[in-house]
Amino acid sequence: MTIKLVAIDIDGTLLNDSREVTSEVLQAIQEAKRQGVKIVLTTGRPLPGVHALLQQLNLEEPGDYVITYNGGLVQDASTGEELARYGISYDDYLEIDLMARKMKVHMHAITNEHIYTANRDLSPYTIHESFLVSMPVRYRTQEEMTEDMGIVKTMFIDEPDYLDKVIADIPDWFKEKYTTVKSAPFYYEVLNKKASKGAALIALADKLGIAISETMAIGDEENDLSMLEVAGLAVAMGNSKNANILEAADVVTASNNEHGVAKALYDYVLK
DSSP: OOOOEEEEEIIIIISOTTSOOOHHHHHHHHHHHHTTOEEEEEOSSOGGGTHHHHHHTTOOSTTOEEEEGGGTEEEETTTOOEEEEOOOOHHHHHHHHHHHHHHTOEEEEEOSSOEEEOOSSOOHHHHHHHHHHTOOEEEOOGGGOOGGGOOOEEEEEOOHHHHHHHHHHSOHHHHHHSEEEEEETTEEEEEOTTOOHHHHHHHHHHHHTOOGGGEEEEEOSGGGHHHHHHSSEEEEOTTOOOHHHHHHOSEEOOOGGGTHHHHHHHHHTOO
16 A cells, blocks of 8 residues: 555654654654655644644645644645635534533633633633644633634633543533544543544545545544544554554554654655
8 A cells, every 4th residue: 555645643643742753753754755745744733833843844835734623624834725624603602602601611712813712710721722832812702702703613621530520411412513522631622513633634635636545644542533534544653542543543653752653654654
């Protein structure tokens, strides 16, 4: 099987536990790109939150692409142009916000430019997200939010133990109406039903004329599951503790601290 496109998760996959790209991983990615393989970062972050990584990896040139917002957007990495978008409507935002209030959990919404929250008691995890993705936070009431803001995704955020209890109590109809995925112990993302890393990978491969069987996906957490399920070759990181990820994987590579992404590229992509 010839792999023409590799989709790579960031946290726990591309980055080691020190949140660094090792020289081994950097070298392997550069070699794959030189051989004409499309290397696509797939992340829950918005484009500003991955700009530095894309620069470091030389993945901001014409012909480079990135999947952001956990599949909410597929973008040209060099221009930011949107190839596919699966956003949250204003009515959906109101419904999601109402559910957060019923569940007594913090919530924020993210557009291309800002993080918006109606919580006066600002969650420290909203501040954490702001620093992580390089986006400013804005306080807005529900009435001040509008359709033309272009919300891409929303997130329920709280202390991990409390958030797990909230998730268990969310009605089934809500989980069926939206794509819901836990991307960190303190983040539960609520997105357009059409949005997922898997759907974004299919959309990008189709636009590039690449068969989905010619793609490889590498990940470690629940929000990577959809792309592992659709990719031609599904690779789980050795550090993954997620049973669903390990079950969906065709192969398991080394851990993120042992240059797992580089090993996967050398084993299955580079010639």
